[in-house]
Amino acid sequence: MSSAAGPDPAEAPEERLFLSAAEAAALERELLEDYRFGRQQLVELCGHASAVAVTKVFPLPALSRKQRTVLVVCGPEQNGAVGLVCARHLRVFEYEPTIFYPTRSLDLLHRDLTTQCEKMDIPFLSYLPTEVQLINEAYGLVVDAVLGPGVEPGEVGGPCTRALATLKLLSIPLVSLDIPSGWDAETGGDAEDGLRPDVLVSLAAPKRCAGRFSGRHHFVAGRFVPDDVRRKFALRLPGYTGTDCVAAL
Template sequence: MLYTAVLKRNPFPAALRYYSRSAKMSLKAISSKDAASLDKDLMEIGGWSLDQLMELAGLSVSQAVYRIHPPSKGKNVLVVCGPGNNGGDGLVAARHLAQYGYTPSIYYPKPGKNELYQRLTTQLKSHSVPFITDLPIAIKTSDLLIDAIFGFSFGGPLREPFPTIISQIETASIPVLSVDAPSSWDIEKGPPEKGPGSKFMPEALISLTAPKPCVKFYRGRHFLGGRFLTKDIVEKYGLGLPVYPGVEQIVEVGVDVDVEGEGEGRL
């Protein structure tokens, strides 16, 4: 879906009401604090491991890529990864894309030190997925870019090399899919007022588990991924998640929004 209005820059309200093509649904944006708490609950109470959560998140990202940019539109997918879990989601997505018939490549300027990231890197190398070092050249030879740099834990300010990287992504002429949040955006307040990322508006965004408050400022195709939450978790955080169709790991959501205190608008 396309978002068609620009709303005032202010703190994000408690809930968004989205409409799917088939039925009206209500989704709640979840703060970065609650998102971290939810992940903790999943692992400490629900028995999930970080590996499992990252695998399912990356699978969701790969399905969003297939939905918006099937291989027939171009197989060269550049995945730009940050040093944390968001980057790990990108590494997993790249492995799935290689299995789908794409030709992914990875730009990973600051590899994560966790042993999990090292294993994901080894898996990609075993699939002959290249790790590139020249981002501008890679952008010019790619058909789609996945922005997997920063997720819900990003709080700024940007430190090199990421201001330069985000500026290069921001001015890229190819479609961009951002994972969980457009990198450089404040999770609550959206894009920065100036500097790298201030004009960054990716063509597509996939929110993992639940939308984050910055989605208020987003205009583009919006997907939700993370089909693994239990009823207790959904109720505890009041997420009101949509029904995922069939065996899909993603669902496209948007466009109408009910903003508390502002009435309905187009986001």
């Protein structure tokens, strides 16, 4: 999330589905500064909606006991915080999450969210097995919350980079939050050689790289975005049904 100028409302841009990285950063800044959302509030909204998206694709009644196990892989930036919230809500929804969080942030929000997960008896792995079949056999699916837009693998350290290399090899379903970790938020660069998630949950609004997503399910988790902000950024997104906090694209 970075500081960048938002679109000029006077130009009345044509409605579109995807936002550039600069526009996504400007939208978030609008929520934080003009609408006075708190960072923890946005992380909570996005993490809860991400967990709901998981329940849409993998409904609990249709899963065996083994399929209810979810590995949530978190990085030290904001996407990792969203992953921690997602894991907590999955636990509330009666899934069986385990968290791998190899490079822990010293940020107070990350520490608080980690404590919440620990207090709810969500296990944390001390290491990620390098033998891919062990992960395939132990978990029903994996949530990728390692990197967000604008975060390069090299910025978060070796353990996260090695985790991404392992995630590329898995045969169980992969759910990526906001963008698949390692993809360029604008071009989707590394989409061919990088992670190939089955499910993508775009937070607030889809980023441009989502145009290259070829998985089975794409959701947008942005019901909390006020109508005025959607109009300002000329977003053309599907409507939300009933009380749903996610919408399928």
